[in-house]
Amino acid sequence: MSATTLPAPVLSPTAAPPRCAWVREGSGWALQLAGDWRAVTGADVGAAVWPLPPPELPRDGTVALQATALASWDIALAARLWDLQQELRARRVHLDLQAAQALPEGLQEVLALASPQRAVLEADAAAAASAPPAPRPRRLIAMPR
Numbered sequence: 001m002s003a004t005t006l007p008a009p010v011l012s013p014t015a016a017p018p019r020c021a022w023v024r025e026g027s028g029w030a031l032q033l034a035g036d037w038r039a040v041t042g043a044d045v046g047a048a049v050w051p052l053p054p055p056e057l058p059r060d061g062t063v064a065l066q067a068t069a070l071a072s073w074d075i076a077l078a079a080r081l082w083d084l085q086q087e088l089r090a091r092r093v094h095l096d097l098q099a100a101q102a103l104p105e106g107l108q109e110v111l112a113l114a115s116p117q118r119a120v121l122e123a124d125a126a127a128a129a130s131a132p133p134a135p136r137p138r139r140l141i142a143m144p145r
């Protein structure tokens with residue numbers, strides 16, 4: 001059986017490059033996505049394209065997602081947003097994916113499909129954290145005859 005190599009997507013020469021920026025929005029923060037995110041994966045998603053969350057993001061806060069200038073996307077962007085949610089959750093920051101100006105419908109659906117899995121992972125982690133420690137095995141002692 002031979003492996004099939006899929007051709008790289010053909011991008012329009014006029015496609016806007018992918019852009020991602022953390023911006024202050026009033027007293028909070030927003031993540032702005034713009035441009036063509038098709039075939040932007042791995043090493044392409046470096047700090048220049050996808051900057052790290054700012055250290056001054058407040059704990060227990062919410063980050064708005066603005067993607068009205070998002071021209072196109074593929075599953076790699078969905079995966080990156082999923083990873084970002086996990087990073088922010090560890091800092092107790094909520095990424096608002098449901099906002100009106102957040103994501104195209106198809107991208108919202110892809111992330112929604114992953115949500116049940118997230119709930120299972122969180123339930124497992126909570127159960128493990130609240131479970132009592134496992135009982136210690138008893139040692140058998142040989143009695144003299």
